[in-house]
Amino acid sequence: MKISLDWLRTLIPTDKPAVELGQLLTGSGLEVEGIEELESIPGGLRGVVLGTVLTCERHPDADKLSLTTVDVGDATPRQIVCGAPNVAAGQRVVVALEGATLYPAAGEPFKIKKSKIRGAASEGMICAEDEIGLGQSHAGIMVLETELPNGTPAAEYFGLDSDSVYEIGLTPNRADAASHYGVARELRALLRQPCHLPDISKFHAPASAERNITVEIQDPEASPRYAGLLLENVQVGPSPEWLQRRLRSIGLSPINNVVDVTNFVLHELGQPLHAFDADQITGNKIIVKRAQEGEKFTTLDGTERTLKAADLVIADANGAPMALAGVFGGKTSGVSDATTRVFLESAYFQPAAVRKSSQVHQLKTDASFRFERGTDPHMVPVALKRAALLLQEVAGATVAAGIVDEYPAPISHTPVRLRLPRVERLVGQFIAPERIRQILTDLDILIAEESQDAAGHAEWILSVPPHKVDVTREADVIEEILRIYGYNHVALRPHNSASFLAKFPNPDPEVLRQNTARLLSGQGFSEIITNSLTNSLYFEKEGEKDETLVPVLNFNSADLNVMRPTLLHSGLEIIRYNVNRRQRDLKLYEFGKTYHREAEGKYTERNKLVIYLSGNTAAETWQQKSDKTTFHQLAAAVQQVLASFGFAQPASQPVQHPYLAGGLTLLAQNQPVAHLGAVSPAILKRLDVNQPVWYAELDWDFLMRKYKNTLTAKELAKFPEVRRDLSVVVDRTVTFDQLRQIAQRTEKKLLQSVNVFDVYEGENLGAGKKSYSVSFTLQDPTQTLTDQAIDGVMQRLIGQFEKQAGALIRK
Structure with missing residues (x-):
């Protein structure tokens, strides 16, 4: 706003x-x-002042230049070289001082500097109107008629706003x-300073109501108050400059004087208005009612809309809709250049009724923004009178009849009990009762009754005005008091305490999240936060909707109409945005929730950590070429995260994930804890991402439940470790992870680590075969390993590889 x-x-x-x-x-x-x-005017004419030309002589080295001395209010006059043909002694002129930046009517801005022109010093510039952006003339310098003293800012003389x-x-x-x-x-x-409403005391309406338009409210619950005013002799045209300037200052484009006045009053008083062409109101009658299901209605933007039975409409005597109440006007009843009679509407509509129509028809206007949050019913006639006076001023309108104001059940103030000790308890600091009384008075909250409870503590019954839509209970009033009293005025006590005991989880989820974020950020990843809402079209298959999606009933945009079932698509939108701006090398991660519909009325939320890799590993330099990111770099980052949670060597299996084209599923305690691999080309194409993306999705809820604090310290080994290598030929379907698990089951005491450093596939191995070059690190913490012990371990490993994996050991 x-x-x-x-x-x-x-x-x-x-x-x-x-x-x-x-x-x-x-x-x-x-x-x-x-x-x-x-x-x-750009720059506001800062550094530009009024001056007087004291002397004017021809420049000794240039026929078309003059050498002047100008009094600009300083102790010493300034020498200025001027090229204008009309400069003369005694003139009051506009002078740009050294350091001023000028914004000419045409061309680029330029800064005034002390300079020498044809050998003569010049300490400023005497200006023509186009040189300071005040006009287009460059025939000569501006010559003023003014009694203002020299040195007066030019902005003050010209009345610049x-x-x-x-x-x-x-x-x-x-x-x-x-x-x-x-x-x-x-x-x-x-x-603590008075404010005031605009003066409406000059509003006057004739007593006769013969030419007036009548109003009937058929749904007083949805429209508690509806008022209107008939104006005649309206001359529709452009608004005066002051009104246009007001609207432009807040980003609105002027349309015509009638519409501009309604917009002006809306933003001034917060009360939406609507102007009808009174000659288009059939039967001179306004009916506020619910629409008929399926009824057609064309709005001001020319769009034909199908109304719902829940829509509140403003109709004529025949029941034909002229406006969607509180949201948008109709095309046929709107003000045009030919309009001479205007019926101004000012109303209070029930917020839920406007909100529902606005959401269903995807119409968001300044009026609906206010109505659906709650307006002030007491402002309805005030806004009408203010608009009428403005239209008399800017459109020559006359008030044809008195205000029609249908208000069958006036909305009263809300009574709220305030216990003064409760204020101190919730604020955390004593506030004097007189200060509280002062704050409430300044907020238009009246003290209707004062009493004391059994303990002698003061209690007040307050009367809260309707425009305070969020103040309905004691805690709300105390929040209002604290807002005005000032949060910064609440002192911190030496020993803070709470009035309740809470069980704090161990480990702290926020600490674990921060630790993981630091781990990934330390590897060059950047954290992103994306919207929990996404587009349902991402998940449609052959035109069929995914029934597991959680729809948003009151969505603002069709692109954000469901809760996300996965973080992938919103992350790909971020990648697309960056790639389209030539930021192609991306390492990203995000913590977030996914949402799923399990059955009718049953929904679940799941916490996830996702990681993205795309582009190159690093920028190319003269020392090294930049390689593409790989699956193994993603896997290394994921395994580091899992290791920090106590799952150092998770098992793996081929991935089964709807959005991944190959990869692995990592298991912890026989449960899938992470899926990682290449994003499916079909998904990338659908989101218009034109480079490969590696993606990992970790089950954050599982990690939080199964977290193990495995931080231990042990003495450094005194005895050396030994490395042995094997070349193991197996079927192509056998993974290295299977070999690693066989080795760990076979030798639990001496085997410290297993690593693969080469993978080979070739015709000489035979069809469907591949060779892993695997290294084994052995170490005994109690003694130096002997060749006999090492050979024994290796023979057992070879035997189990041959038995369990059908391996052939290459010599």
Whole structure:
């Protein structure tokens, strides 16, 4: 949400700098994500001042240049060389001082420097209007008529506007601050300074209602309040500059004066309005009702939509929809250049009704953003009067009849009990009752009753206004008090404590996650965080939907309509984004949840750790060429993670995974703990990733359950280790992991490690055969190994390889 500081100051006068106000708002819960400086002229004419030409002589070495001295308010006049034909002594001029950056109407910006022109020093520049971006003329310098003193900033003379625009990350619970007036109310409490609504005292409506439009609410639960105002003699056209400037400052494009006024009031007061062409309202009657199932309706964007029975619509006397209530207007009833009579709508709609229609029809508007979070029903007539006065000013409108205001069941304030000792307990610090009273008053929360409990502690019954939609209980009120009191004002006690005892898991899951993240980051991997929502089309097979997916009922985008069943696709989107920007060498990892539908109404969440490798191992240099990443590099990273959890040498089997084209499944305690391999080319093609990707998926829940703290220390071996090698010929289907397991079962005492350092397949081995060159490291911690002991171990290994794997040992 964008908030203009210049606009804000019309509601709450304050001279505090933009940054300081931004810090106050952030501290109170309205997080200012950025401040953008807007200037009507680039650079704001900083370093440009008014001056007087004291002397003007022809340059001794150039016929078309003049040598001038100019008073710019300093103790010493400045010498400036000027090429304008109209420069003369006694003129009031615009002078760009040394160091100023000018943004001309055409061309690139340039900086004024002290220089020599044809041998004469020049300490600035006397400006023409195009040189400072004020116009297109370059016929000569600007000559002013002013009594302002020399040295006055040119921006002040020309009345240039500058503005600071806040980008506020508005959380869903802060509907009360979704406008300039809402933010002004927040600052009123923070600054202890009054704010005010725009003046609507001059609004006047004739008593006669003969030409008025009547309103009927058929669903008062969905539309508790509906008001309208008829305007005549409306002249639709462009808005004045001040109104266009206000809208542009917050990123809106002006359309016409009628629409612009409704947008202006929306962002000023937080109350959405809609303008109907009154001549298009059949029967001069508005009906607020539910739509008929399957009814067709064309919205302002020209799209024909099929309405649902749950949709709340604004219809005419015949029941034909003219607008989707709180969301979007209809094409036929909208304001056009030919419109002369306008019916302004201002209403309070039940948030759930607007939210459902907005989601079903995938329509997100500024109006629906506010209605579905909750607006202020008391602002309905105020906004109408404000808009009417503005339309009288900018469109020549006249009020044809009084306001029609249907409000069958007025919405009352919410009563909330506040116990003052409870404030201290939840805040963690005593706040004086008078300060609490002051904060509540500044937040429009009234104290309806005051009493004491049996222990003599103060209790207040509060009256919370409807615009505070998130304040419904005592804890909410205390949060409001703390926001304004200031989190930074709550002192930390020397000994912090909690009022409850909790069982802390051992090991701590967060510590294990951090340790694993450090392990992978230390190997050059970068952590990513992706969206838990994804596109259901990724998982459709031949047009059939995957019934195990968890759909999102109120999704904002068709691309994010299911909870992800795997982290792979969102990670591939990150890889695609980087590859398309020529960042091809990627080492990534992510911790995240996957979501699955087991049966009707039964869902599960699973925690995963995934790792990606793609591109080259490193950038190419003159010392070495860069090789492609390989499966074994991925496997090494996975095995290091498993080893840190106590599974140093997991068993393996060929992978069975729907998204992998070959690879391994690693087993721990006979349970699959990791799948790793090459991502299927079909998946890569579907996500438009044009380079191979290695992918590993680890069962993080299993690792957390089975974690073993295997950190032990032992004395360094005193006796040397011995290495022996064998060349083992086996069937092509026999894996090295099978040979390793045979060796470990055969010799448990002396065998320290088994490694393969070469694999060979060739015609001379025979069809379907391959040869592993395997090294064995032997060591006895109690004595030096003898040749006899070593040979005995090797003979037993050879025998078991021949017996269990059908191996042939090459001599």
